[in-house]
Amino acid sequence: MAIFDFFRADPSSTWPEQQAQLLTLDLWKLSLNGISLGDPANNLSRLGRPTNKRPFRAEQFIYSKLGFVVEIDNHQVCYFGLPVRRREFDEVGPCELQIHFPDRSTHLVTETTTADDLLSKLPKPKEIDRDEDETVYFLTLCGKTLELECLPDGKVCRINVFQATSSQLK
Numbered sequence: 001m002a003i004f005d006f007f008r009a010d011p012s013s014t015w016p017e018q019q020a021q022l023l024t025l026d027l028w029k030l031s032l033n034g035i036s037l038g039d040p041a042n043n044l045s046r047l048g049r050p051t052n053k054r055p056f057r058a059e060q061f062i063y064s065k066l067g068f069v070v071e072i073d074n075h076q077v078c079y080f081g082l083p084v085r086r087r088e089f090d091e092v093g094p095c096e097l098q099i100h101f102p103d104r105s106t107h108l109v110t111e112t113t114t115a116d117d118l119l120s121k122l123p124k125p126k127e128i129d130r131d132e133d134e135t136v137y138f139l140t141l142c143g144k145t146l147e148l149e150c151l152p153d154g155k156v157c158r159i160n161v162f163q164a165t166s167s168q169l170k
Helices: 041-047 115-119
Strands: 023-026 060-063 068-073 076-083 097-100 106-109 127-130 135-141 144-150 156-163
Touching: 023 076, 041 060, 041 068, 041 076, 106 115, 115 135, 115 144, 115 156
Parallel strands: 023 097
Antiparallel strands: 060 068, 068 076, 076 156, 097 106, 127 135, 135 144, 144 156
């Protein structure tokens, strides 16, 4: 990073304010409100100005009013973090999230949504990681990873979407 980068205005500083909106995760396109993984980070302007200062430098866009986080790599969207139940270590949340499944059905995800509610409409998880604090289901869709983080009672607390690693594609 050049010394002049510290003085250059962050592009998000001119974006409009965040407005309340229902977040829609389309699992057919793996997009969030029309923004897909791999899209230019400037497309995030549709969601409004992030809460954090200089998100392009941090490579993280925190949307406190909407309750979620986006990360970028090489100026491209690479991660959506969507807590539907805020836990003590979450920076944001909860978010209002609706999922559009590949069969075109929809489900509003709330703090009472269980993993079974969602998994019944999804391919079988490639991996399941369980411990005493949570169960995480890893699914591969369209070459991307969808993670469902669930509490011990089976209720979904967070959904993450990011680029799948080569080992997850097998």
